[in-house]
Amino acid sequence: MLTSITDGILCCLTGKTDNLVLPLESSKPSDGFEFVEVKPGRVLRVRHIVPERQPPEKQAPGDVHCKRKISVYRDGQLVIENLGDVLHSEILQCQDGDLEPCSTVEVELADYREIASSPDPNPVPLPGPVHTGEQKPAPPPRRRRRKPKRTVLIDSKRVISSCKGTHSDVALFFVHGVGGSLDIWSSQLDFFSRLGYEVIAPDLAGHGASTAPQIAAAYTFYALAEDLRAIFKRYARKRNILIGHSYGVSFCTFLAHEYPDLVHKVVMINGGGPTALEPSLCSIFQLPSCVLHCLSPCLAWSFLKAGFARQGAKEKQLLKQGNAFNVSPFVLRAMMSGQYWPEGDEVYHAELTTPILLVHGMCDKFVPVDEDQRMAEILLFAFLKVIEEGSHMVMMECPDTVNTLLHEFFLWEPDMSKKSSCKADVEKTVSACETLTTLKHHKSVDK
Numbered sequence: 001m002l003t004s005i006t007d008g009i010l011c012c013l014t015g016k017t018d019n020l021v022l023p024l025e026s027s028k029p030s031d032g033f034e035f036v037e038v039k040p041g042r043v044l045r046v047r048h049i050v051p052e053r054q055p056p057e058k059q060a061p062g063d064v065h066c067k068r069k070i071s072v073y074r075d076g077q078l079v080i081e082n083l084g085d086v087l088h089s090e091i092l093q094c095q096d097g098d099l100e101p102c103s104t105v106e107v108e109l110a111d112y113r114e115i116a117s118s119p120d121p122n123p124v125p126l127p128g129p130v131h132t133g134e135q136k137p138a139p140p141p142r143r144r145r146r147k148p149k150r151t152v153l154i155d156s157k158r159v160i161s162s163c164k165g166t167h168s169d170v171a172l173f174f175v176h177g178v179g180g181s182l183d184i185w186s187s188q189l190d191f192f193s194r195l196g197y198e199v200i201a202p203d204l205a206g207h208g209a210s211t212a213p214q215i216a217a218a219y220t221f222y223a224l225a226e227d228l229r230a231i232f233k234r235y236a237r238k239r240n241i242l243i244g245h246s247y248g249v250s251f252c253t254f255l256a257h258e259y260p261d262l263v264h265k266v267v268m269i270n271g272g273g274p275t276a277l278e279p280s281l282c283s284i285f286q287l288p289s290c291v292l293h294c295l296s297p298c299l300a301w302s303f304l305k306a307g308f309a310r311q312g313a314k315e316k317q318l319l320k321q322g323n324a325f326n327v328s329p330f331v332l333r334a335m336m337s338g339q340y341w342p343e344g345d346e347v348y349h350a351e352l353t354t355p356i357l358l359v360h361g362m363c364d365k366f367v368p369v370d371e372d373q374r375m376a377e378i379l380l381f382a383f384l385k386v387i388e389e390g391s392h393m394v395m396m397e398c399p400d401t402v403n404t405l406l407h408e409f410f411l412w413e414p415d416m417s418k419k420s421s422c423k424a425d426v427e428k429t430v431s432a433c434e435t436l437t438t439l440k441h442h443k444s445v446d447k
Contacts, residue, residue, distance in 0.1 A: 033209075036202075038230040045209040045233060046202045047182050049193040053168045063157045064414060066353035068380060070074070071148035078346055080150075082380070084155075085414075151345070154380075156260075158353050162413040163264060165196030169238035170264075170410075173255075174201040175228065177246030178335045179303070179327050181208030184245070187399035188406070195281040195407070199422060200235045202228065206331035218332065220338035225254050232259070239264040241410060245395065246270055246366070250277060251346060256354050257276075266356045267406055270364050270392050273371035274349035274378045277341035290329070293414070307362040346378050355381040357409040360401060361390030383409070 032049045054372040067084030074436055163170045172192055174185040182201035189199050204224055215370075217223065232240070240262050244252035249271025258262040283304050307317040327335075356379050360372045369386065376384040387394050395402045 005255045008443065011445060027348065036231060036234065038227045041211070041442075042205060042213065042227070043211045044202050044205065044213070045182070046200060046225060046235075047189060048251055049189065049199045051165075051198065053196050053198075054387040062159050066158050066380060067155045068153075068350070070154070070350050072150040072152075072347060073146055074149045078151065078350075080161070080350055080378070100182070133341055140408070152347060152351060154312040154351060154353060155355060158260075160264075160355055162416055163239055163241060163244060163410045165192065167239070168198075170307055171198045171200060171240050172410075173232065173235070173240060173242045173252075174199065175248035175251050176201075176207070176246045177244075177248045179207070179332065180204075180245070180248075181326070183208065184393070184396055185243075188243070188395060188403060191403045192407070197410075198237070200231070202231050206335070212328060214330065216334040219334035221250065221341045223338070225251055228255065229258070232262075236262055236293055238262070240258040241265045243267040243406065244269065244271060246392065247339070250341060252409065253344065253352070254341075255351065256352055258347065260353060262308045262332065263354055265360065265409065266352075266354050267409065269359045269402075270361055270367045270370075270373070271358075271372070271396060273374045274344075274346045276343065276345045276348075277321060279337050279339050283336060306365040307392040308396075309361070309398060333391045349375065349378050350380070355380055355409075355412075356383070357405070358382060359394065359405060360384065360386045360399070361392060361394035362386050362388045363391040364394075366392045376422060 032047050034046045034048050035043050036042050067082075067085035069081040069083060071079045073079070073080075090310050109223050174188060176182060176184055182203050185201050185417055189201055192200050202208040205218055205227060213219075232255055236259075241264055242252040242255060242258075244267070246269070249268045251302065252268065304311055304315060305411075358372050358376055360367070360369055362369065372384060376382040387398055387401055390398045390401070
């Protein structure tokens with residue numbers, strides 16, 4: 001504590017901050033670690049494990065019709081109409097999911113702090129006054145139909161298939177959040193690489209063993225997103241699955257929106273609601289870097305208390321092994337101040353057609369469960385799973401549970417046989433109607 005205060009005073013006097021995050025000297029791959037220069041002088045450490053695998057198996061194509069109409073009104077109201085296929089929410093604990101063909105559901109979404117509800121398709125009329133005479137009640141006044149300020153129509157087809165570890169065209173990308181590193185994914189990287197999956201996990205700039213530029217503009221959302229775009233384009237396969245935690249969820253959303261044909265599935269772990277990012281002006285992270293340096297022990301303890309459901313020796317060791325919250329005060333301040341992403345609003349998330357698994361730790365003090373519920377309502381294909389004994393760092397606290405959920409989601413694919421049978425029923429109905437029309441025509445001619 002005294003050392004931290006002394007360093008903070010020296011930082012104020014000299015105007016320089018200690019860079020606690022330094023890149024390793026060697027840039028050669030070692031134990032699955034590589035160093036990628038995304039820009040001149042900007043080097044990210046990446047853990048890349050490529051197991052020996054067989055060529056991908058041939059799979060029957062299963063097209064899911066993704067069609068929805070998104071209307072935004074001037075009062076901020078958002079109305080989403082799902083006009084295509086809707087997947088059932090219960091997808092885990094089984095290999096195949098069900099699919100509802102051509103269901104039309106209109107969902108009216110309110111503020112996520114309130115309970116969202118869907119308008120009743122068959123509303124019950126309110127009882128009016130009783131009239132004893134023959135005089136009929138006056139008809140209700142006509143409501144003027146509102147014109148939306150903005151309308152977005154999504155109409156596409158997506159192939160959703162099972163992603164096994166033996167498939168060489170599948171790659172898993174793991175993205176950490178503020179103050180973390182790729183080491184927080186150690187349990188997941190080891191588990192899925194043993195199953196045969198190709199895994200890629202980068203350190204964000206200023207984190208882990210990546211370079212830490214001493215300029216605040218290097219840590220804006222857009223700068224970090226471009227870094228991850230370069231990593232994604234370098235390692236991407238035909239079917240890619242993105243797994244993000246906390247702030248890392250926003251980057252996974254960005255990549256899924258930019259590359260819908262390459263991103264096959266997405267996992268969001270304690271990512272929060274579908275709101276545009278904007279830094280808080282009253283946050284403690286707006287204090288000078290030297291002050292944050294003095295407060296670093298308190299900040300680390302606060303993160304341990306809020307990020308884990310328990311604060312025992314095991315959690316402290318996990319925090320140390322995961323190299324979490326081990327960033328310089330300058331990087332921490334720049335990261336929190338650079339979270340500006342106005343495009344990432346509800347409409348941006350509603351435009352995603354990728355199947356998404358939401359994992360939430362019930363004891364999370366950073367992200368309330370209401371925000372993940374709101375996210376599940378906005379997304380087209382979303383499945384929310386809550387882990388009761390987990391908190392913000394749920395993938396470190398409950399690795400076996402998280403690994404099982406993720407693996408089942410990777411293997412999941414919708415049951416297309418029901419869609420085929422429904423299509424067959426529709427074709428039979430159409431042919432029956434045509435036959436009936438033909439018979440009526442012949443009878444009228446005979447007469």
